[in-house]
Amino acid sequence: MSEEPLAPGTKQPGIMSRLLPHRQVRCRAGVICNFRSSTCQALVLEIGETVQILEKSEGWYRGFSTKKPSIKGIFPVSYVHLKKSTVTNRGLCETVVPLEDPIITETTSTLQEWGVLWKQLYVKHKVDLFHKLRHVMNELIDLRRQLIQGHLAQDQTREIKRHITVRLDWGNEHLGLDLVPRKEFEMVDQDQISISELHKLHISSRHCGQQSTTQGDSTRQRHGDGCRVPVSHHLFINLKSFTYNSISEDADVFFSLYDTREAKQISEKFMVKLNKNGGPKNPEKVDRLCALFTDLSSKDLKRDLYIVAHVIRTGRMLLNDSKKGPPHVQYRRPYGCAVLAMSDVFHTITDLKEEKDFVLKVYTCNNENEWHQIQENIIRKSNTKYSAPSTNYGKYDVYTDLGPHV
């Protein structure tokens, strides 16, 4: 029997004996009555359980309980109450989410999480916290109920949400659970905001949480309308080509952002592995040697920033060593460095989404002692300390494609 998903209302082609189509229903439902039956493939359900439904046929649903998702079975339509839900990411990895205010969903799952810990508090006889938590849980259940009933005006609904979040944070803190970063009372989706914004949210929530525990219920808004949204800039770099002449050795190029005033690197290093011919070592990466430097604040952009590329080759000890020799002996040796001032980038790129090509010249060190500060030397143009690689070894250019993205 084939297992393709059936569009709602259609019959599976080729099977004439089937009279009643199975209708696809993708939904969450709450069980409203205990169900136990000897019917074949019937699930055992308790009142209050949540089930997810896959399809419907003749007064029965087929699905599974969220407590035991791997066991699928059938249960009658009359024993569950459907909840409006949305389905995201249809297919093998889909998720069915009930359609309700996210604060209500968060409160429900947090309360259930706390319920388990609360019972442990009882067994360990932590009387004080046990009673306080019970009080808070009852309060939350009532507040949640008020939100669900939906009789309240907007101002009051906001007030209730604020109250709920204060209590949720109190409980999470006292039970040693993670602090939830919030924006406008809702849990923030980590995939949707940048790291620096997340960090700021954490700090401000922590600050507000401490305020309210020491001063009782303060009426301070956690995120007032006047909160400034941090603006982050992103820099996109794409290495287009690395012209290499006769060295014929594998090399690694490390890109990073460097602040010359503070003389330090402010970003992680983006490594590009190149083969002997100057192309990417991984053939799939042709034209895809790119990196995104994220979360640069406006303050960062005002620094004296440079894009610095260090080239490290893998091969002989010294460039003028004979090419013949034990081939397995490979050394990682510093080769050269190239810099590009961000101020140059900003002058040439006027439109924020524009991409431009830049050519970076690679310079080698005259003296290996100076390798650790070769970038400084190139930037300051202390000519004696570096030089363009000698014509014996060819010219080395790094083409990059830059674009600031906000």
Add this chain to the structure above:
Amino acid sequence: MLALDNMLYFARHHQDAYIRIVLENSSREDKHECPFGRSSIELTKMLCEILKVGELPSENCHDFHPMFFTHDRSFEEFFCICIQLLNKTWKEMRATSEDFNKVMQVVREQIMRALTLKPNSLDQFKSRLQNLSYTEILKIRQSERMNQEDFQSRPILELREKIQPEIMELIKQQRLNRLCDGTCFRKISSRRRQDKFWYCRLSPNHKVLHYGDLEESPQGEVPHDSLQDKLPVADIKAVITGKDCPHMKEKGALKQNKVLELAFSVLYESDEYLNFIAPDKHEYCVWTDGLNALLGKEMTSDYTKSDMDTLLSMEMKLRLLDLENIQIPEAPPPIPKEPSNYDFVYDCN
């Protein structure tokens, strides 16, 4: 049209109130103004609904509202009272124009509740409404919410029964943990000398009771090794409480009532007793429960009942969280007959 008539009547006959309302609302800048026109129209509609205006009178209905007989233009007066109520409630709810329907719901409830009391005159109706301010309605709703938790339908009672043993197991664990921590007891001697202390605790494997005398009240935990005597749990035959205890039967023992309630003994070796006087009721309950649990008997103290209540009610509330606002059937619905074919096609996850 009726709404316009009402508004006109209101403006003519209750000029002060009308002017006040209109001025109040037109000068508010913060989007919280109550829209006079829209509310009059909606209110008139609602009043007609409540009073079943336009429907044929029912033969069997004996409900009369006396207050409508007291005034010539009672409907219009009724409207005036209600529009002022609406304005007041709007302010109390701090509503914005999006909350219009919610305000109407509240006003409807206020009017209905006041009407059920069958006021004899419009003035009485007005004063009844004053008692039904928004805060009152909120209180009424809250008590309804509390009562909502009085679950009595069969499926819920079944679930309660099912969970009860699990909770009892938790209580048992807690009691035994407390016994393992141990308690300091007093020896009350007939000679009113300085009271002596002794300590008793259960071993972690629940097999032995360690006990011994102490010089002074302990500050923290007392380790097993410092307690000289042992009593294997397997030797315990029974737990005796109250006036049946041997140390309570002695003459000269302090027979104050308080002590009687806190006394319990452990019978071992068919005639040996270990006598306890608990420091307070809580410890008494913990120890008697714990000892009963060790003997495989039921725990019967008051604290067990209250703990069970606390834990069970919270557990039930948590399990039924997802069924908020959903009607739970009184009896299990009928089970349909088996599906005619089991060829299920959809199989994700």
